[in-house]
Amino acid sequence: MANITFQCTEELIERYCDISGDRNPVHLSEEKAxxxxxxxxxxxxxxxxxxxxxxxxxxxxxxxxITDYRVKFFAPLFVNDTLMIECSIVNExxxxxxxRIVGINEREERIFKGTIELSTALT
Amino acid sequence: MQLYLKGMKxxxxxxxxxxxxxxxxxxxxxxxxxxxxxxxxxKNPIYLHVETAHLxxxxxxxxxxxxxxxxWQKVTIPWIEQDALLLQREQSFSYQKALIANKQYGCxxxxxxxxxxxxxxxxxxxxxxxxxxxxxxxxxxxxVVL
Numbered sequence: 001m002a003n004i005t006f007q008c009t010e011e012l013i014e015r016y017c018d019i020s021g022d023r024n025p026v027h028l029s030e031e032k033a034x035x036x037x038x039x040x041x042x043x044x045x046x047x048x049x050x051x052x053x054x055x056x057x058x059x060x061x062x063x064x065x066i067t068d069y070r071v072k073f074f075a076p077l078f079v080n081d082t083l084m085i086e087c088s089i090v091n092e093x094x095x096x097x098x099x100r101i102v103g104i105n106e107r108e109e110r111i112f113k114g115t116i117e118l119s120t121a122l123t
Numbered sequence: 124m125q126l127y128l129k130g131m132k133x134x135x136x137x138x139x140x141x142x143x144x145x146x147x148x149x150x151x152x153x154x155x156x157x158x159x160x161x162x163x164x165x166k167n168p169i170y171l172h173v174e175t176a177h178l179x180x181x182x183x184x185x186x187x188x189x190x191x192x193x194x195w196q197k198v199t200i201p202w203i204e205q206d207a208l209l210l211q212r213e214q215s216f217s218y219q220k221a222l223i224a225n226k227q228y229g230c231x232x233x234x235x236x237x238x239x240x241x242x243x244x245x246x247x248x249x250x251x252x253x254x255x256x257x258x259x260x261x262x263x264x265x266x267v268v269l
Binding site for chain 1: 158159162164165166167187188190196211212213214216217218221
């Protein structure tokens with residue numbers, strides 16, 4: 001139904017560090033990431049999840065909002081990785097719609113998957 | 124996916140299960156929401172323009188659905204003592220009501236469950252956001268302590 005692709009640049013990670021207050025060095029230092037057993041600096045999981053929600057922005061109904069959003073993470077997203085997030089509708093009722101969401105990197109590795117629900121009933 | 128909460132002790136003692144943090148209170152400004160939206164690429168005016176929010180029946184701009192993850196960094200959690208590597212496994216946000224700018228919300232975190240599996244520890248926390256003593260958001264995070 002809809003998708004979004006973005007590159008996880010150093011700048012993006014640093015901006016998310018600033019906005020979230022989470023400045024753990026594995027997001028910012030290659031050396032610290034290596035000491036943690038990681039091949040490169042990594043992005044915050046919540047950065048990918050937050051960007052994923054923007055896919056449905058054009059579909060938010062009047063008087064409605066995202067009422068439920070849940071994902072399971074399978075692998076880290078490394079600096080300079082590209083993430084493609086896809087979203088497709090799986091269920092529709094009189095009060096809302098449920099979508100499936102999945103994030104996959106350029107190596108075809110699944111980074112996360114989950115569901116998002118839009119509702120008009122709980123404002 | 125790695126998530127690092129400030130000061131997390133490497134392993135959490137089971138005695139903390141069921142414990143609840145003190146309630147903290149937050150009011151999120153339109154400017155804070157705008158800055159967050161700029162980072163994640165959110166352009167929906169319902170988060171950015173109060174006029175659009177009003178037209179959609181809200182008192183103020185909406186707080187984006189994943190924004191409350193930032194509350195974790197602001198709440199003091201007594202069972203957190205030092206930095207450690209955490210693998211974020213699951214995250215959810217379940218809203219009973221939309222959150223909006225310039226409204227005061229209470230926030231508390233409960234350690235719901237710990238499961239030890241070999242050298243790893245699976246930990247589940249619930250974050251409750253309240254307004255006027257009513258829960259408006261429950262956010263659950265599951266992570267692995269390595």
